[in-house]
Amino acid sequence: MNPHHLLVVDAAQDRLDPAAAIEFVSDPAFGGIDVFIGRVRDLNHGREVIGISYDLFDALALNGFAQIAARAQAQFGPHLKLYIAHAKGRLAVGDLAVVIAAGTPHRDEAFRACRMVIEAVKHESPIWKQEHYVDGDSVWSEGCSLCGEVADHDDQPQAHDGHTH
Amino acid sequence: MNPHHLLVVDAAQDRLDPAAAIEFVSDPAFGGIDVFIGRVRDLNHGREVIGISYDLFDALALNGFAQIAARAQAQFGPHLKLYIAHAKGRLAVGDLAVVIAAGTPHRDEAFRACRMVIEAVKHESPIWKQEHYVDGDSVWSEGCSLCGEVADHDDQPQAHDGHTH
Amino acid sequence: MMIEISLFGALRECEPGARLQLDLPGDAGVTELRAALLAHAQSHWPAPRASLLGKCALADERSILRDGDALPGGGRVAVLPPVSGG
Amino acid sequence: MMIEISLFGALRECEPGARLQLDLPGDAGVTELRAALLAHAQSHWPAPRASLLGKCALADERSILRDGDALPGGGRVAVLPPVSGG
Numbered sequence: 184m185n186p187h188h189l190l191v192v193d194a195a196q197d198r199l200d201p202a203a204a205i206e207f208v209s210d211p212a213f214g215g216i217d218v219f220i221g222r223v224r225d226l227n228h229g230r231e232v233i234g235i236s237y238d239l240f241d242a243l244a245l246n247g248f249a250q251i252a253a254r255a256q257a258q259f260g261p262h263l264k265l266y267i268a269h270a271k272g273r274l275a276v277g278d279l280a281v282v283i284a285a286g287t288p289h290r291d292e293a294f295r296a297c298r299m300v301i302e303a304v305k306h307e308s309p310i311w312k313q314e315h316y317v318d319g320d321s322v323w324s325e326g327c328s329l330c331g332e333v334a335d336h337d338d339q340p341q342a343h344d345g346h347t348h
Numbered sequence: 349m350n351p352h353h354l355l356v357v358d359a360a361q362d363r364l365d366p367a368a369a370i371e372f373v374s375d376p377a378f379g380g381i382d383v384f385i386g387r388v389r390d391l392n393h394g395r396e397v398i399g400i401s402y403d404l405f406d407a408l409a410l411n412g413f414a415q416i417a418a419r420a421q422a423q424f425g426p427h428l429k430l431y432i433a434h435a436k437g438r439l440a441v442g443d444l445a446v447v448i449a450a451g452t453p454h455r456d457e458a459f460r461a462c463r464m465v466i467e468a469v470k471h472e473s474p475i476w477k478q479e480h481y482v483d484g485d486s487v488w489s490e491g492c493s494l495c496g497e498v499a500d501h502d503d504q505p506q507a508h509d510g511h512t513h
Numbered sequence: 514m515m516i517e518i519s520l521f522g523a524l525r526e527c528e529p530g531a532r533l534q535l536d537l538p539g540d541a542g543v544t545e546l547r548a549a550l551l552a553h554a555q556s557h558w559p560a561p562r563a564s565l566l567g568k569c570a571l572a573d574e575r576s577i578l579r580d581g582d583a584l585p586g587g588g589r590v591a592v593l594p595p596v597s598g599g
Numbered sequence: 600m601m602i603e604i605s606l607f608g609a610l611r612e613c614e615p616g617a618r619l620q621l622d623l624p625g626d627a628g629v630t631e632l633r634a635a636l637l638a639h640a641q642s643h644w645p646a647p648r649a650s651l652l653g654k655c656a657l658a659d660e661r662s663i664l665r666d667g668d669a670l671p672g673g674g675r676v677a678v679l680p681p682v683s684g685g
Contacts, residue, residue, distance in 0.1 A: 205366055205385065211441050216385040217462075218366070219455065221599050225376040237598070238522050240591050242574035269598060276376050281599050290384065290466065290685075297382075298459055301599060309572065309591070310598025311522030323523035326595030329570035329577055386685050402684070403608050405677050407660035434684060446685050455599075466685060474658065474677070475684025476608030488609035491681030494656035494663055 186264045187252040191241050194272035199279040208264040208286030215290035217297040221281040223274050231317040232276060239271045240309035251303040255285070258299065259292045267300060269310060351429045352417040356406050359437035364444040373429040373451030380455030382462040386446040388439050396482040397441060404436045405474035416468040420450070423464065424457045432465060434475060514539050515588060516546060522594040523565060527558045543571055543582045546590060569594050600625050601674060602632060608680040609651060613644045629657055629668040632676060655680050 188207045192199055201220055208216055223235050248267045256263055266284040274280060281304065285296035304310075305327075312324045353372045357364055366385055373381055388400050413432045421428055431449040439445060446469065450461035469475075470492075477489040516535050525531040535549050547566075554563035570593045571578045573585040577593075584590065602621050611617040621635050633652075640649035656679045657664045659671040663679075670676065 201370055201383070202367055209387065209442065211390040214387055214389040216383075216387065218381075218383040218385070219459070220370065220381040220383070221455065222374065222379055222381065224379040224453065238525065239598075240519070240521055240572070240574075240593065243572055243576075243591065243593075246575055277374065288389065290386065294384070294459065294463055301455065305599035306596070308596060308598045309521065309593050310596055311594060312597040313522075323594070324597035326522075326597035328568040328595040329572075329593055330568060403611065404684075405605070405607055405658070405660075405679065408658055408662075408677065408679075411661050470685035471682070473682060473684045474607065474679050475682055476680060477683040478608075488680070489683035491608075491683035493654040493681040494658075494679055495654060 186256075187249065188266045188268075189245055189248040189252065190268045191239055191244060192268055192270050194237075194270050194274055194278070199268050199270055199282045201279070201282050201284075204266040204268065204282045204284035207266045208284045210264060210286055212262065213264070213286040213288055213293075215288070215293035216284060216286045217290070217293040218285075219281070219283045219297050219301045220279055221301070223276050223278050223280055225276045227314060230314070232314050233317050234273055234275050234315040235280065236273045236313040236315065236321075237269070237271050237280065238311040238313070239269065241271070243309045244269065247308050248304070251300055251307070254303070255296045255299055259287065259296045262288050263292065263296055265296065265300060267304065269304065269308070351421075352414065353431045353433075354410055354413040354417065355433045356404055356409060357433055357435050359402075359435050359439055359443070364433050364435055364447045366444070366447050366449075369431040369433065369447045369449035372431045373449045375429060375451055377427065378429070378451040378453055378458075380453070380458035381449060381451045382455070382458040383447070383449045384462050384466045385444055386466070388441050388443050388445055390441045392479060395479070397479050398482050399438055399440045399480045400445065401438045401478040401480065401486075402434070402436050402445065403476040403478070404434065406436070408474045409434065412473050413469070416465055416472070419468070420461045420464055424452065424461045427453050428457065428461055430461065430465060432469065434469065434473070514541065514584070516584060517589045518550065519589070519591045521591060522596075524562060524569070524592055524594055527554070527562050537584075542584060543578045544580045546584060547571065547580065550592070565594055566592070600627065600670070602670060603675045604636065605675070605677045607677060608682075610648060610655070610678055610680055613640070613648050623670075628670055629664045630666045632670060633657065633666065636678070651680055652678070 252265045264286040268282045270280050283301045285293045287293045315321045417430045429451040433447045435445050448466045450458045452458040480486045514537050518533050520531040572591045600623050604619050606617040658677045
């Protein structure tokens with residue numbers, strides 16, 4: 184069975200499910216599971232947010248998730264299960280935008296793999312975020328250009344070309 | 349409302365619930381949630397494990413969880429919700445021993461707070477683990493002495509007095 | 514050679530259906546497509562959107578396409594603005 | 600002064616109900632309790648358990664008790680072997 188479960192979830196039809204993520208990465212040999220959940224916040228850069236629309240290039244995003252998972256496997260060894268799910272479409276405040284789960288024999292690898300994967304998903308995946316504000320305005324986030332060299336920023340907490348997002 | 353939910357769950361009556369942890373640390377102002385789940389593994393130091401019994405000094409453990417949560421709050425700021433739950437009694441392979449969840453505005457603090465808390469819980473809390481093996485033998489784990497100075501090992505991945513557990 | 518181009522994110526609204534077609538010479542590669550796309554954008558899109566192209570990557574369904582690469586066999590290319598997932 | 604001592608983890612099975620009482624002079628503190636407990640253990644417990652006491656902390660419901668501390672008012676003390684939660 185493939186130890187990586189990768190999916191794009193259309194918000195119009197379904198929602199992200201942390202319980203399914205935990206279930207998928209569970210294994211009798213694994214003592215540690217780390218789960219990251221990204222939710223839509225009510226405030227960003229001081230503006231009151233009422234929702235976010237996510238646009239995805241699904242096929243490339245899923246291929247990218249598979250590459251990220253393969254890199255995690257190379258870094259953290261074969262005893263790793265990963266779940267990577269990202270929402271697509273219109274979300275309200277509190278809705279889940281992304282769920283990452285990593286299961287490993289010991290906790291250190293679970294934390295590090297989960298962190299590595301969410302950083303890579305945020306910095307590399309063809310996903311775009313449009314914030315909708317209470318005043319009726321909508322703005323696409325500036326984001327992270329994919330033109331340069333690919334990703335040597337795995338596992339690097341936070342800093343990326345001098346910005347954080 | 350207290351932003352920290354701390355509990356000891358008797359395995360004979362109830363089980364740990366990651367969904368409740370996620371729910372508790374969710375907040376409209378929070379974009380990042382990190383959840384750590386510790387499960388009983390089927391193998392430890394090469395011996396086949398069929399279960400673990402956890403013994404806790406409940407009152408001191410809960411006071412300790414509150415102190416750990418207060419330290420996390422001091423380190424990561426007021427915008428932090430924490431859920432700390434540990435099981436007590438006899439668990440089977442796959443049962444959940446510990447669930448930690450941290451919710452914060454941004455993901456970096458969620459990951460770091462969650463990691464800091466699980467390390468502190470493992471190294472400081474009055475909790476004892478007895479492993480039961482398939483051959484009928486049972487052994488109390490050697491563990492981490494509380495005699496010395498208290499804990500400057502928060503947020504330190506893995507290493508603790510030269511051992512890992 | 515007709516190239517079918519898909520637009521994403523902030524560029525979606527630049528073309529009806531977030532798509533356009535550009536007709537390129539048979540030996541055109543990624544570099545030539547990028548130049549043709551920029552020329553099209555400069556004459557058809559609002560200036561801020563056209564200038565965003567400088568930060569956009571081109572890709573097919575499998576990977577990012579680099580300048581100098583050949584165009585993908587199927588003739589379908591996506592334009593990827595700076596990303597902001599998660 | 601009667602001190603009610605609770606045993607945990609590997610020490611639970613050393614006494615019936617994982618408890619014992621030790622009668623100490625009124626001015627005894629944590630240091631004296633530890634000495635009396637060790638003396639009791641050396642004459643009543645299997646050697647490996649008695650020697651484990653050297654790595655045990657003493658505590659009340661609120662915190663670890665250090666050598667030189669006074670005994671808690673309620674006279675209830677817990678013996679904490681090295682911990683292994685999580």
